[in-house]
Amino acid sequence: MAIEQLKDAETEPGLAEGYGSEPLRILLLEDSDLDTELLGGVLDDLGHPYDLDRVMTQADFTRAAAARAHHLILADYVLPTFDGLSALAIARVQCPGTPFVFVSGTLGEDVAVEALKRGATDYVTKQRLDRLPRTIMRALSEARARAERERALQDLRELNETLEARVEARTRELAAANTELHRQIVERERVEEALRQAQRLEAVGQLTSGVAHDFNNLLTVISGNIEFLGRAVADERSKNRLAMMRGAADRGARLTAQLLAFSRRQRLEPTPVELNQTVASMRDLLQSSIGGAVRIEMTLQGDLWSALVDATQIELVILNLAINARDAMAVGGCLTIETANVTLTQPPARVEEPSPGAYVMVAVSDTGTGIPPDVLARVFEPFFTTKAVDKGSGLGLAQVYGFAKQSGGGVRIDTRVGEGTSVRVYLPRAEAGPRAEPVAPQAVDCAARRESDDRPVILVVDDDSAVREVTTTILSETGYAVREAGSGLAALQALELDPCVDLILLDFAMPGMNGAEVEGEIRRRWPHLAVMFATGYADTTVLMRGGEVGTDRIVQKPFRGGELERKVAAALADPPVQGLRLVASRAGRRD
Incomplete structure (x- = not known):
């Protein structure tokens, strides 16, 4: 129981x-x-x-x-x-x-x-x-x-492990959120700064545009009356004074042109431009503008796209940048001009930079003092300059900025204090149109243009103006009619205008297109023209490798003992084809 x-x-x-x-x-x-x-x-x-x-x-x-x-x-x-x-x-x-x-x-x-x-x-x-x-x-x-206790302990251990994993995951999420928040704050500050800069430049642009417009009206009155007075005065002293007034008015007109360029209200005529040809043809102008203490180097991309810009204005832009680079190199240095095809994918970091897209880029770089950050923030503002009084107007980079933006591109400056600066100008790529059909060569009767007693015509092509002057002087004193070209592209353009020459004397080492490349283009377009080379290299095997040129068509620099005169006379006595009827291509500029 x-x-x-x-x-x-x-x-x-x-x-x-x-x-x-x-x-x-x-x-x-x-x-x-x-x-x-x-x-x-x-x-x-x-x-x-x-x-x-x-x-x-x-x-x-x-x-x-x-x-x-x-x-x-x-x-x-x-x-x-x-x-x-x-x-x-x-x-x-x-x-x-x-x-x-x-x-x-x-x-x-x-x-x-x-x-x-x-x-x-x-x-x-x-x-x-x-x-x-x-x-x-x-x-x-x-x-x-x-x-049950063991199960509870196991559950607690699993909970602790899960909790640790959840804490780690949450910590990672918070860190990622914090990083993203920081990125958004930085991006917002960048956008706000870009907006403030854009508004500031826009306000200054409207002001300068109005000032330039009114100033042009005043200059029109001043210039017109100077011309009227020039017809009325007869004494030399008064004419000199009017000439000084006319020069001042012209400087004022150039100043207003720069103001209009910054405000993006200048008159532009954009056309497809081959920047390589533009840059190469400016070498002599740039060298004379910046002086002999600065070495010029050119790095030109071979398959460069055409740029849709105003050809005259882009030359002024390059010249402005070269002068700024010269001023940044007080004791001389190296000026490098580079062209390249560029496709941008990232949004602009600053208001002056271009939007994503395909651009033709031309960069002017120097080995000068560089630009401090506080100055870099204001370099595109008109009249802002760090140069001494009367040493600069402060409109150079403002004009570059306005031109690039009005053309549909932008500007980017890369600089390091004490090392140098590179200003990159991005210009819109010209849309590739239908390829032009090759134009059949046209016969040019040079005999009809020449008198029987005309002197033989020699085209001297050399990028060094001093060497070119020596060469042309020797040939002129020998009795030849001499024409000049400062680059291979300039020589081709001169031949397009008038192919009636008896001999072409080519420098071998030239920027852009060297002598061999120019000679190949001449053979393709004007196969009947005689070509000689002038070179400072002791080894001439490169010139003779193709078998087209022998030692009798190569003259060494410096010229010695009448060698130039003898080889020129021999080349003229044995032309490629008897007679002066030449075939000249009118196909236009190269693709």
């Missing part, structure tokens, strides 16, 4: 709560059939279904424990082949979470204490089997509590 009450009060609700209707699986290590039967009767009083797996040998017990299929282990202490402590050791290894209860009739107190120390859950003597249900209930309850 006591066991039944225990079952009703404690055992049944506890087992039902922990296992529901699932049978309680018990592993029994017992060699006695009688004791097994007695234990079965006690287990029946639990009031909960159970499955009892009985084993008697060490091998069977080990296999059953390794399966981990039982909720409880009941074990006798004294067995035929091994003892209960050995079984306990096996169970702690194979199924450490399964409660282990000794049920033995010979278990002394010392042995029981040792068993508990080694991991046994509890013990019951066979003389007091009435304690077994309570012991089983407590062992199962403790096992469930221990399993």
Whole structure:
């Protein structure tokens, strides 16, 4: 009756709560059939279904424990082949979470204490089997509590790991958001600064445009009346004064032209322009403008696109930039002019820079003092200058800026203080139109243009003006009619206008197109013209490699002992074709 009450009060609700209707699986290590039967009767009083797996040998017990299929282990202490402590050791290894209860009739107190120390859950003597249900209930309850604690700890560990991962992920998100916020702040500040600069330049542009317009009206009145007075005065002194007034009016007109250029209200006539030809043809002008202390180098891209610009204005832009570069190199240096095809993809960082697109770029670089940051922020403002009084108007870069923007391009300045500056002007690329059909060569009757006693005509092509002057003087004094060209492109343009020459004397080392390239173009377009080379190189194998020119058509610099006169006379005595009827190509400029 006591066991039944225990079952009703404690055992049944506890087992039902922990296992529901699932049978309680018990592993029994017992060699006695009688004791097994007695234990079965006690287990029946639990009031909960159970499955009892009985084993008697060490091998069977080990296999059953390794399966981990039982909720409880009941074990006798004294067995035929091994003892209960050995079984306990096996169970702690194979199924450490399964409660282990000794049920033995010979278990002394010392042995029981040792068993508990080694991991046994509890013990019951066979003389007091009435304690077994309570012991089983407590062992199962403790096992469930221990399993729940382990699950809770595992869940806590997993939560901590998840939390750490979430914290790391959130930290990365916050860092990325902070970086993006910083980028947006920087971009906003850049855009605001560009807007302020654009508004400032626009306001100044409107002001200068109005001033230039009114000033031009005044100059018109002044210039007109100077012309009227020039017709009326007769004395030399008055004429000189009028000439000075006329010169001042002209300077004023040039000043207003620069103001209109900055305000982007000048009159432009954009046409497809070959910048390589423009730059190469300006070499002599640039050298004379910047002086001999500055070396000029040109890096011209061979397949340069055509630029859609006003040809006259781009020459003024290049000249302005070259003069600024000269002023930045007080003790001389190197001026480099570069052309290139450029495709921009990034939005402009400053208001003067171009928008994304395809451009023809011309850059003027120097090895001068560079531009400090505070000055760089204002270089495009009209009348802003760091030069001494009367050394500059402060309109050079303003004019460059206005021209580039009005043309549809932009300007970029790269500079380092103490190292130099590079001003890059981006000009819109001319749309490629349909390729012109080649024009058939037209016959030019040079005999009809020449008198029988006309002197032979020699075209001297040399980029060095001093050398060219020496050469032309020698040939003129020898009795020849001499024409000049300062570059290969200039020579080709001169031949297009008048191909009636008897001999072309080409310098070999020239910027842009060297002498060999010019000679190849002449052979293609005017195959009947005679060509000679003048070179300062001792090795002439490059000129003779193609087999078209022999040593008799090459003269070394400096000229010695009448060699130039002798070889020119020999070349004229043995022209490529008898007679003066030449074929000249009128195909226009090269693609």
